[in-house]
Amino acid sequence: MSPAGRALHAEWTKTRTVRSSGWLLAGITILTLGLGAVIAASVRFDGCAPQGGQCDIDATRIALSGVYVGQIAAVVFGVLVASSEYATGTIRTTLAAVPRRWLTLVAKTIAVTGPVLVASLLAVTGSLLVARTVLPSNGFTPAHGYPALSLGDTTTLRACAGTVLYLFLIALIGLGVALIVRNTGAAIAISLSLLFVFPIVATLVSEPRWREWLTEWAPMTAGLAVQTSRGLETMPVGPWQGLAILAAYAGAALAMGGILLEVRDA
Amino acid sequence: MTYASTVSSHGAGFAHLLRAEWTKLRSLRSTWVCVGLTIGLTILLAYLAGKGNTTDANEVGPQRFFAVQLVHRPLTGDGSIIADVTNQEDTGPDAKSGLMITGPITAPTDSTQKSVGGKTAASTSAAYAAIMVTPGHGVQWQSDFTEEASGSKGSSPRWLKLTREGSRITGYESADGVTWTQVGTIDLAHLPETAEIGMFVTSPPTGVKTVRRSPTSTDSSPDYTLSTAVFDSVHVTGSDGEPLTGTWKHLDTDGAPRELPHDSVAGSFTQDGDRFTVSGAGDLGVQQPGTGGDNDAVRDSLSGILIGFVAFSVIAALFITTEFRRSIIRTTFTATPRRGRVLAAKVVVLTALAFVTGIAAAVPAFLISQPLLRANGFAPPAYPTVSLTDGPVARAVLGTGLVLALLAILSLALGALLRSSAAAITLVIALVLTPLIIGPFLTLGGEAWLKRVTPGAGMAIQQTRERWDDAIGPWAGTAVLAGWVAVALVAAFLQLRRRDA
Numbered sequence: 001m002s003p004a005g006r007a008l009h010a011e012w013t014k015t016r017t018v019r020s021s022g023w024l025l026a027g028i029t030i031l032t033l034g035l036g037a038v039i040a041a042s043v044r045f046d047g048c049a050p051q052g053g054q055c056d057i058d059a060t061r062i063a064l065s066g067v068y069v070g071q072i073a074a075v076v077f078g079v080l081v082a083s084s085e086y087a088t089g090t091i092r093t094t095l096a097a098v099p100r101r102w103l104t105l106v107a108k109t110i111a112v113t114g115p116v117l118v119a120s121l122l123a124v125t126g127s128l129l130v131a132r133t134v135l136p137s138n139g140f141t142p143a144h145g146y147p148a149l150s151l152g153d154t155t156t157l158r159a160c161a162g163t164v165l166y167l168f169l170i171a172l173i174g175l176g177v178a179l180i181v182r183n184t185g186a187a188i189a190i191s192l193s194l195l196f197v198f199p200i201v202a203t204l205v206s207e208p209r210w211r212e213w214l215t216e217w218a219p220m221t222a223g224l225a226v227q228t229s230r231g232l233e234t235m236p237v238g239p240w241q242g243l244a245i246l247a248a249y250a251g252a253a254l255a256m257g258g259i260l261l262e263v264r265d266a
Numbered sequence: 267m268t269y270a271s272t273v274s275s276h277g278a279g280f281a282h283l284l285r286a287e288w289t290k291l292r293s294l295r296s297t298w299v300c301v302g303l304t305i306g307l308t309i310l311l312a313y314l315a316g317k318g319n320t321t322d323a324n325e326v327g328p329q330r331f332f333a334v335q336l337v338h339r340p341l342t343g344d345g346s347i348i349a350d351v352t353n354q355e356d357t358g359p360d361a362k363s364g365l366m367i368t369g370p371i372t373a374p375t376d377s378t379q380k381s382v383g384g385k386t387a388a389s390t391s392a393a394y395a396a397i398m399v400t401p402g403h404g405v406q407w408q409s410d411f412t413e414e415a416s417g418s419k420g421s422s423p424r425w426l427k428l429t430r431e432g433s434r435i436t437g438y439e440s441a442d443g444v445t446w447t448q449v450g451t452i453d454l455a456h457l458p459e460t461a462e463i464g465m466f467v468t469s470p471p472t473g474v475k476t477v478r479r480s481p482t483s484t485d486s487s488p489d490y491t492l493s494t495a496v497f498d499s500v501h502v503t504g505s506d507g508e509p510l511t512g513t514w515k516h517l518d519t520d521g522a523p524r525e526l527p528h529d530s531v532a533g534s535f536t537q538d539g540d541r542f543t544v545s546g547a548g549d550l551g552v553q554q555p556g557t558g559g560d561n562d563a564v565r566d567s568l569s570g571i572l573i574g575f576v577a578f579s580v581i582a583a584l585f586i587t588t589e590f591r592r593s594i595i596r597t598t599f600t601a602t603p604r605r606g607r608v609l610a611a612k613v614v615v616l617t618a619l620a621f622v623t624g625i626a627a628a629v630p631a632f633l634i635s636q637p638l639l640r641a642n643g644f645a646p647p648a649y650p651t652v653s654l655t656d657g658p659v660a661r662a663v664l665g666t667g668l669v670l671a672l673l674a675i676l677s678l679a680l681g682a683l684l685r686s687s688a689a690a691i692t693l694v695i696a697l698v699l700t701p702l703i704i705g706p707f708l709t710l711g712g713e714a715w716l717k718r719v720t721p722g723a724g725m726a727i728q729q730t731r732e733r734w735d736d737a738i739g740p741w742a743g744t745a746v747l748a749g750w751v752a753v754a755l756v757a758a759f760l761q762l763r764r765r766d767a
Binding site for chain 2 (some may be wrong): 003020035039042043044047048049054055056057058060062065066069072076080083088099148184185186188189193198199200201203204205206207210231
């Protein structure tokens with residue numbers, strides 16, 4: 001087996017055999033699906049538009065809203081892949097076995113990618129199916145301007161594919177931050193802050209320019225712009241453009257983590 | 267010779283324990299990093315909240331309201347109207363039921379009509395004078411949006427009388443319909459010879475009705491409730507002193523059926539001999555600005571503690587999880603076999619540090635944001651100047667320390683329970699922050715419920731003025747958070763006692 005193959009195999013074995021991995025991957029699917037179902041079941045068309053009026057609820061976004069909590073499992077999964085080795089000291093063994101450190105980084109990235117993509121795919125398709133069943137009974141019917149959610153629709157397809165990619169990028173942010181700070185608690189706190197702080201700050205300011213800026217450049221809100229299926233023209237950032245901003249965050253975190261892995265003593 | 271420990275097994279023991287725990291906390295390098303981050307982030311967010319919030323609450327001028335349900339008939343020349351307001355529904359202190367004389371009211375056109383939150387405020391050029399009872403302010407006299415006078419403090423039942431002699435209009439009140447007291451009088455020079463005279467009912471909004479249009483947008487409109495009043499023994503006397511008979515007309519400020527976009531609060535009336543039941547909603551008179559500002563700028567400037575707390579939760583959880591990871595906990599428990607006391611000592615030490623940190627963050631946050639907010643329009647009269655010594659502000663600032671302390675203990679207890687910093691930190695951040703993120707996706711009721719039952723309810727202690735979206739009161743919210751802390755602590759204590767370290 002080639003060195004790259006061995007490195008990858010080693011990382012995969014670690015991921016597979018750590019007890020928390022299974023829990024967290026299940027968490028991505030269950031939390032996303034569960035919260036999405038609760039939210040889809042709780043919204044009502046007549047609560048949104050009593051006695052006529054305009055309802056601006058985006059059914060696709062509602063269907064996939066479970067990702068707001070599911071992403072916590074994804075980010076922690078990404079963090080633990082790197083930080084648990086620092087906590088136990090196994091990282092020295094790992095780096096002794098694979099002296100080319102960038103290879104370890106690549107192997108870890110791939111070990112994160114595969115499982116997270118699978119869990120996310122399950123979460124997203126499941127959420128869509130649930131919402132497709134639940135939303136029409138809450139008044140989100142074709143008569144009210146809400147056709148049944150379907151992957152055949154390009155915006156829905158974009159939202160679903162984008163959300164899978166979103167969860168994957170979020171896990172990479174966790175991995176990158178963990179490589180930078182090398183401490184589980186700190187890495188989780190920092191990456192969760194990176195996700196949640198901007199939207200919370202946005203609720204504290206009233207100036208539209210500030211809100212727009214915070215929505216456009218925050219990893220979470222920019223990345224989830226990909227879920228938008230109505231009112232696209234009023235969004236400060238386009239769907240793929242937003243996901244690209246998130247990818248830039250993930251890339252920067254990973255690159256910085258990789259550089260520090262190369263230059264620092266373990 | 268038997269060995270006897272020089273350390274007392276109780277009493278002084280707890281003081282030693284406190285010192286031991288404080289030494290551990292003090293010498294963890296990350297403690298001071300986290301304390302610094304908590305204070306720094308809170309102040310930074312206060313600066314952002316000060317810079318990024320603007321309001322035009324003070325630029326709204328006084329608004330004239332002439333939106334009433336009027337039951338009227340013409341009166342030529344001198345005359346009077348008397349009625350016994352036997353029953354006025356209390357829909358708020360400013361609900362108005364009474365008698366009015368007015369010139370012909372022109373139907374509002376697009377140029378004269380001003381829609382205020384879905385309620386037509388017809389601007390009438392006609393002169394008017396009115397005497398009325400209110401549930402909260404007794405008998406009131408009002409004319410032409412300017413003249414106002416107060417009568418007795420009593421509300422309904424009350425007899426009211428309005429008389430016209432030439433251009434002089436006078437309003438009287440009476441408890442029995444026999445002895446009359448003058449409340450107000452005015453010379454309405456431009457009242458035409460034939461005026462409209464009758465009974466009116468109106469009721470200003472008592473709150474704001476909000477509808478969620480999407481997770482990012484809500485529509486708010488004044489919440490009008492129809493007030494109903496009963497006018498008994500109504501009689502109108504003409505210039506010859508004889509009672510006038512004839513049909514009454516029913517006007518909703520202008521006689522035109524009103525179309526309201528959000529809520530239909532069109533009034534109505536029924537007549538039974540000389541007894542009239544009238545219901546209406548709207549307002550009469552001038553509403554001064556100053557009640558318009560409903561943003562809680564102080565709360566917004568202190569909310570950064572939530573972000574600061576993320577940093578603090580790390581140290582709070584590590585305070586116990588580090589001991590498990592490094593097995594120092596065994597030494598600790600050997601030194602103090604009563605594990606509950608160890609937990610208690612940790613709680614005391616951490617509470618003190620968190621409370622002081624919270625105050626050290628909140629005081630500068632308040633002082634920095636206030637001048638910025640004033641410069642952005644949060645100034646008197648809509649936003650009165652506030653200082654640290656005001657009751658609600660002091661409660662918010664001290665409460666910030668309290669909330670940080672409670673949240674820190676929650677992190678500590680979860681750390682003791684789960685014995686993993688990753689799990690404890692993730693769980694506590696998720697419990698506190700995610701309700702804020704997913705709340706907007708729920709209905710307004712669902713969001714309020716979420717804000718009431720999650721640990722974040724404790725943030726309510728930062729409220730300094732009432733708002734329509736307050737989910738829970740300051741102390742009730744703190745109690746909810748304290749409940750979470752109590753349950754987590756008890757679970758942690760039982761777990762510590764039961765399980766091997």
